[in-house]
Every structure is written in C-alpha cells, then in structure tokens.
Amino acid sequence: MLRSDRCAIVGAGIMGTLVAEKLFSSGWDVTVYERESLDKSGACSMTAAAMLAPYCELDVSDPLVMEIGRQSLESWPLLIDEYAPDIFFRSLGSVVVAHPQEQQELERFYRRIERHVSGVCQKLTVQELHHFEPQLGGTFDGGLAVAGEAQVDGSAFLRSLQKELIKRGVRFIDEVFIEDIGNQRVGNETYDWVIDCRGLAAKDEIKELRGVRGEILEVKASEVRIDRPVRVMHPRYPLYIVPRPNHRYLIGATVIESLSDKPVTVRSALELLSTTFCVHPGFAESHIMNFNVGVRPAFCDNLPRVYLDNRCICINGLYRHGFLLAPTLADWVAQIINKSNCSQIHPNIFMEKACK
Numbered sequence: 001m002l003r004s005d006r007c008a009i010v011g012a013g014i015m016g017t018l019v020a021e022k023l024f025s026s027g028w029d030v031t032v033y034e035r036e037s038l039d040k041s042g043a044c045s046m047t048a049a050a051m052l053a054p055y056c057e058l059d060v061s062d063p064l065v066m067e068i069g070r071q072s073l074e075s076w077p078l079l080i081d082e083y084a085p086d087i088f089f090r091s092l093g094s095v096v097v098a099h100p101q102e103q104q105e106l107e108r109f110y111r112r113i114e115r116h117v118s119g120v121c122q123k124l125t126v127q128e129l130h131h132f133e134p135q136l137g138g139t140f141d142g143g144l145a146v147a148g149e150a151q152v153d154g155s156a157f158l159r160s161l162q163k164e165l166i167k168r169g170v171r172f173i174d175e176v177f178i179e180d181i182g183n184q185r186v187g188n189e190t191y192d193w194v195i196d197c198r199g200l201a202a203k204d205e206i207k208e209l210r211g212v213r214g215e216i217l218e219v220k221a222s223e224v225r226i227d228r229p230v231r232v233m234h235p236r237y238p239l240y241i242v243p244r245p246n247h248r249y250l251i252g253a254t255v256i257e258s259l260s261d262k263p264v265t266v267r268s269a270l271e272l273l274s275t276t277f278c279v280h281p282g283f284a285e286s287h288i289m290n291f292n293v294g295v296r297p298a299f300c301d302n303l304p305r306v307y308l309d310n311r312c313i314c315i316n317g318l319y320r321h322g323f324l325l326a327p328t329l330a331d332w333v334a335q336i337i338n339k340s341n342c343s344q345i346h347p348n349i350f351m352e353k354a355c356k
C-alpha cells in the first residue's frame, strides 16, 4: 500500500497508540512522538487497572461513558487477537460486594445500573455468591454480579501493541519532548494531520483540564483465588480488587483531586490494604509487589473531549476510562480524518474549536 498522507501523533499512552493503530490500518503514514522511553514509560496508562467496566462505572460517571464503553467492548477481543494474543484478557463480568454498614450503598449501586440498562446486574444471595466466587462467600452476605464486563493487563497490552505496530511500519520516536504542536506541524516537521494525545501534560494549553490522583497497589497472594474484578462499596470512593495472572491482584484506586504524582501516602496505603484484608483474610499473608501513582486527566463533567481545529485533533480527559473508551474514540478520530460519516460522535464530546 502506498502511504502518502502523513499524520503525527503526540503521546504514546493508550489513546495515542490506539489512534496510531486505527490510522495505520486505514493506510496512513504514522509517526508517534513520545517524551519518555517506551520501555520505561510512566504514562498514566501504565498505572491503570484497565477494567473494561461500562456498567459498574455508571456509579460514578455519565451514561454516555457506558454507551461509548459498550462499543469499545466489541473492539477489545479483536485488538487482543490481532496485537496481543498472549496478553491477559478476561471477560467474566464483575462482582460488587458491601459490608453490612454499606448495604444501602449496594442497593443504590444496583438501582443506578438498572435505571440505565436492565438485565446486566443480578442480585446474588450468599449461596449464589459462594457459587460465583467461592472465596467471597465466607465474608459477604451476598452481592451483585455484573455481566458483560472485561479486563486486560493494560501495560502489557500497550507494550505489545506498540511493538507490533513498529514491526508493521509505524514510526515511534521516543524520548523526545515536543514543545511546539500546531496545525499540521510538530516541531519543524509538517504533516497532513496532527493528533494531540498528551494527556495531563496538555494542561497548560487546555485550562479546563484537571488532574485526579489515583493510587494503586499490586500484591501477590498465593492463598487467594478470585477470578473476577471485585468492587467493594466504600464511603469515599469505589475500591476494587482486580485479578491478574499468577496470583497477583491490583488493589485500587484512590480518587483524589490533585495534580500530585508523589509516592503513595501512608493513609491511602492503609486504606487500600485494610480493604483488601477485609475482603479475604488470605490477603494478610500476601506480598506487596508495587505501589503506583497515576494522575488521570479529566474535565469538569468527567467526560472526554475530541477537539477539532482545522487539521489538528486533540483528544483528552479520559479520566477513569482510558482503556474503556479509547478504541471507540480512536474510531471517531479515523472517521473525521478519513472524512467518513462522523454523525455518531456525541456533541457533548466533539467540539469544533481551537485545541488551545
């Protein structure tokens, strides 16, 4: 295929990399610029638990996130098959539980999902919970099963996708900080289109962007066997335990209005660890493998934005949903650039105005 139309993407997080995949697949010559080393990136995307949970996220997000997320869920198995067949990806649904003092919260959670989509959320008795996730049955009197949700090892997927795209001909130029992004221009290079996927680093130019700090830890728990992501009702923010291969579990995540990416605080560590321990006593003997911090890029309504300014597109504000939303947002960017029908892009997200 002759690739004569050139496009540049700034930022190799999940958003930039999936846009690269989409545009390269539709025949574009693609160059991705990344300020960090691809091998050691500290991008927000590398911290994510990467749950693909459009229904559970209804608890804290606009129904539009669910709609876009459901579309993306159809793309995920195809992306895995093509670019990362060996990477951990599971679609067994999710479980939601609550301690006795949070039962009302669990009921509210159930009603919120039912109001927007009926039939995906099922109440579980203690016996049903025991059948579903045997190791939770001893701790909780019941819970909710949420069907149709998935999870992926996000950082492993991103690395695998980038390696595969490089093999196929996408240029990734890493360890280069792009200071100057303009219409059809990155530094001194000119392109037919420029796509800005810098995440929170674009904050100086996009004034409405804010940072939401998320702390997450990884443990290895040989005595624990949980197969699905488990959400635990919590008065301050939803906490979750996400299984990964080899008895590893991610425990997350705090939701703190802050731009700080300093190491995990003692308070957050205690909160995350005690939640874990309350879910299953087997976590008491688990080993802490990692404490990580990421700062999520977000707008005031926690919805993402796609800004179109002549031949520059800026996508940002993916908040808690980068992995959930990025495949569909990448499709939309390709539709804009390839001038195909973009009528399905929601007006609350798509804005024809200056990026900066």
Ligand SMILES: Cc1cc2nc3c(=O)[nH]c(=O)nc-3n(C[C@H](O)[C@H](O)[C@H](O)COP(=O)(O)OP(=O)(O)OC[C@H]3O[C@@H](n4cnc5c(N)ncnc54)[C@H](O)[C@@H]3O)c2cc1C
Binding pocket: 010, 011, 012, 013, 014, 015, 016, 033, 034, 035, 036, 041, 043, 044, 045, 046, 047, 048, 049, 050, 051, 052, 176, 177, 178, 179, 197, 198, 199, 200, 201, 202, 213, 214, 215, 216, 252, 253, 254, 293, 294, 295, 296, 297, 315, 316, 317, 318, 319, 320, 321, 322, 323, 324, 325
């Ligand atoms: C603790 C935690 C848990 C999460 N869990 C989930 C989850 O379960 N499910 C889910 O869907 N989402 C989750 N998220 C959210 C998700 O991680 C983010 O929405 C997503 O990573 C945002 O992706 P992005 O590509 O827009 O930004 P980023 O990942 O930040 O990528 C931006 C990239 O641009 C590069 N860059 C910036 N400036 C420049 C420049 N000037 N020149 C060159 N390169 C530049 C950066 O180095 C970076 O690599 C979680 C986030 C956190 C913090």
